[in-house]
Amino acid sequence: MALPKYATPLERVWHWTYLVICALIFFFLIAPIVVIIPLSFNADRFFTFTDEMLAFDPAGYSMRWYDSLMTFGMAQPEGPRGASWFADMWANAKWVNAAKNSIIIGVCSTVLATVLGTLAALGLSRPEMPFRRLIMALLISPMIVPLIITATGLFFFYSSACVPQGSWAHTLLSPVLSKSGCLANTYLGVILAHATLGIPFVIITVTATLVGFDQSLNRAAASLGANPRTTFFRVTMPLILPGVISGALFAFVTSFDEVVAVLFIAGPDQMTIPRQMWIGIREQLSPAILAVATLLVVFSIALLVTVELLRRRSERIRGVTPA
Template identity: 70%
Template sequence: MALPIYASPLERAWHWTYKILCAAIFIFLIAPILVVIPLSFNAEPYFTFTEKMLSFDPTGYSMRWYDLLLTFGMQAPEAERGASWWADVWQHATWVQVAKNSVVVGFFATLLATVLGTLAALGLSRPEMPFKRSIMAILISPMIVPIIITATGLFFFYSSIQIRSWGIPYLGVVLAHATLGIPFVIITVTATLVGFDHSLTRAAASLGASPVTIFRKVTMPLILPGMISGALFAFVTSFDEVVVVMFIAAPDEQTIPRQMWNGIREQISPAILAVATILVVISILLLATVELLRRRGEKLRGVSPS
């Protein structure tokens, strides 16, 4: 907001102090992420800026670590890069395999979290729902409780029911990630339902529409931006989560965060920085999508964005 022309010297001083504080906080939060991106293009196998990088010498920068993400684990990485080479990447490259695992786990965890979280939000939005505050606190507790406690509890629970003996790969990881993603869906859908006009559903019911038709034709189109926003947050949570995976997953069940953790323990390689850069870009794109959906939801509810 622009400073009014009649502002006093003290107000002007506070205005610029406020801007400087906001800028300093923003830089403090974003600096660790910004440092990772140029380091991922380091031509040398170091986690620090070399003299060539600091002097902007082109020879100090390289795409070798991004190339390593494709070649690591391949059977014939030096072969000619044709259709067979890319088939080898798809079938044997370690980072590609863990990326596929993360996407599959994230998809099913997000699907489960979105369905259950939406149902919970719809139930909590009903005026006749008893103990809403207590139930809401319990449902969003996975977001509040330290992740190590949640992971430990899930480990003992899954061990007691012997979930690995069920023969479904990544089942425990999917259910655990869905547990962590449900609070995000509940919060976003509940926020969408705050401005929801329930007279629309009553009007549809008075015209003879069934509850399923009312939800499909009236409720769902209006809360869809909140559902998608919650689903994106749930997917990001699943895609970046490592603690629960280390507790729950079997030794052969690898995801991107777990592979990064193993790489840090066994062999420090800037390839991890390349993966981190890719994850940052994906997160930025998802957050931009969430913002667009938020604005669309405000327009559907007749609320102008501030």
């Protein structure tokens, strides 16, 4: 915001002081993230800037750690990079398998969290809903309660939530259950746990969108003969869709970034990127972790830009800001 021409000298001093304070705060928040980006291109196995890097010598920079993300765990990483090499990478590379698991778990948990969270937000937005505040507090408790407590509770619950072997339910659900018939150490258990953590973000985002929703549009649709299902899909859903998508993106980021619940609930097969990074920090400290972190930062920035664009579109649709 530019200063007006009639601003006093004191106002001008405060204006520039305010800008400096904002810049320092921004630098304090962003510096730990930005510093890992050049370190991920380090040619040596160090987590510090080498003399070559500080001198901007091309010999001090390398893509070796990004390449190791594709080759780590392969049977023949040094072979010719043809169809068989990419098949080996897709099947055996640990970071690639972790990325596949993160995407599969993230997408499934996001769909589940978005559907349940949107339905909950629609119910909580109705004025005749009894105990709305109490229900809202319970539904958003996973994002308030310390994550270690939630993960511990989920671990004990999934360990005891077992289907008796030999029953029809065990026969039906055997592909998604562990050998003992429980949800622990299964993809389904991890997906349900991540959906539990993502639902509060969907509820808050969709509820905020419904605050500015004009309910007279639904009444107008009903007066014209539309049933509740047609009214929802033709009137309500298109207007709240930016908020729903924003909540889904937050739920996906929550799932993609989650490590505590995975450490408690997942088994050896459910290896996600955050868990692989955790293991890499404990067992094999390598700048490849910085390469993964850089890719995650770029991915997160892309999602944040998408959320901001959806927010502005939602405001234009609801007439909050001029088009």
